[in-house]
Amino acid sequence: MIRDHALDHRGYIGSLTGLRGFAALWVILYHAWVYSEPRLMAVDIGVVTLDFTPLFSAGWAGVDFFFVLSAFLLTLPFARWACGEQQFPSVGPYLLRRFKRVFPAFWAQLLILLVIAFSTSFYVFPSTRDLFAHLLMAFNLPPTWTSPINGVWWTLPTEFLFYLLLLPLGFLLKTRSTRVLLFVLLLGAWVYRWWVYQNFHQQGVGKMVVLIGNTLGSLDQFIVGTLCAYAYVSNFRLNRPRLPANLFLVLGITVVLLCLYSIHWLIPGYWDGHWLLMVKNTVVGIGVASILVSILLGSKWALWLFGNRFMMHSGIISYSLYLWHLPVIVALSKWSFMVNYSAYRLPFMLVCSLPLIWLLSYSSYRWAERPFLKNRK
Numbered sequence: 001m002i003r004d005h006a007l008d009h010r011g012y013i014g015s016l017t018g019l020r021g022f023a024a025l026w027v028i029l030y031h032a033w034v035y036s037e038p039r040l041m042a043v044d045i046g047v048v049t050l051d052f053t054p055l056f057s058a059g060w061a062g063v064d065f066f067f068v069l070s071a072f073l074l075t076l077p078f079a080r081w082a083c084g085e086q087q088f089p090s091v092g093p094y095l096l097r098r099f100k101r102v103f104p105a106f107w108a109q110l111l112i113l114l115v116i117a118f119s120t121s122f123y124v125f126p127s128t129r130d131l132f133a134h135l136l137m138a139f140n141l142p143p144t145w146t147s148p149i150n151g152v153w154w155t156l157p158t159e160f161l162f163y164l165l166l167l168p169l170g171f172l173l174k175t176r177s178t179r180v181l182l183f184v185l186l187l188g189a190w191v192y193r194w195w196v197y198q199n200f201h202q203q204g205v206g207k208m209v210v211l212i213g214n215t216l217g218s219l220d221q222f223i224v225g226t227l228c229a230y231a232y233v234s235n236f237r238l239n240r241p242r243l244p245a246n247l248f249l250v251l252g253i254t255v256v257l258l259c260l261y262s263i264h265w266l267i268p269g270y271w272d273g274h275w276l277l278m279v280k281n282t283v284v285g286i287g288v289a290s291i292l293v294s295i296l297l298g299s300k301w302a303l304w305l306f307g308n309r310f311m312m313h314s315g316i317i318s319y320s321l322y323l324w325h326l327p328v329i330v331a332l333s334k335w336s337f338m339v340n341y342s343a344y345r346l347p348f349m350l351v352c353s354l355p356l357i358w359l360l361s362y363s364s365y366r367w368a369e370r371p372f373l374k375n376r377k
Contacts (some may be wrong), residue, residue, distance in 0.1 A: 018306030021314025023065035030059020071225025078170030252290030
């Protein structure tokens, strides 16, 4: 059953779950492409070449979708407070909910991967210092940097730190003058990324990715989601304006694709200090926000794309999909049959990996996530 787009009394927006599922699937496609000997995904039609490579190579943008969506949904109670509809969210219950949402499934996977690392050579068992960093999910936090066993874990502290920052940021929604500070912080993320390039570009792209990918470097996307939540609560939640919902969907998709294709065309110049490196997160964040607005306005096209059963199911287990897809793909990429596979590996990789990813992800959701999500207040 496809759910309505409208915000219901529990704070649930149906198709946004499907949008989260799309984000998880896009990240999976990206890593499957990377571990299948990545190549240009182009099709020649006469004298015209259609290049679909960014649809695969830029699947990391699914993380940008997660950041904007999380900021939007978590800011809704703070936005209602700013509009005088409820009290400021209680700090204790808020932090407990965030903890239960993230850490149980993460710790369950960490335990399994540590057992594998201890009993096999597939993973390197972390040192004592790195083990504490894993337990606390403190991978990309200064002054030290720890490489996580599961490569996708680097985004988890980025998002969790925003959960903590949202408590003081929520106060800025109260008045027009303080909301201006949110825009200042958004611009501050540009300055921070420029500072990272100026000081670390000689250490290689990998170092810049780690530094730009932390909460400071992604703060503009979180703020875009925060401001979108405030606009939703204050302006058109109750009296939905007659705006072209499908147009917002098309504009959002266009903005995201134009940005990602631009990066694809610019490589490697993008990492050589191009201005798009400084503002990419904001541009993609605005595109995601436009897609989000189309859902809030009831776009039928968005409902068809994100409100279907498959996307909704993917969205429900999206966190576990995100956690488990890379270990499966990495393991299959080292399988001798996959290594010796003579044709292009990507289709075969997807066929082999997706059922196992779904099995592990649903098990993680069922036994490590859902028990902690019940009876939340």
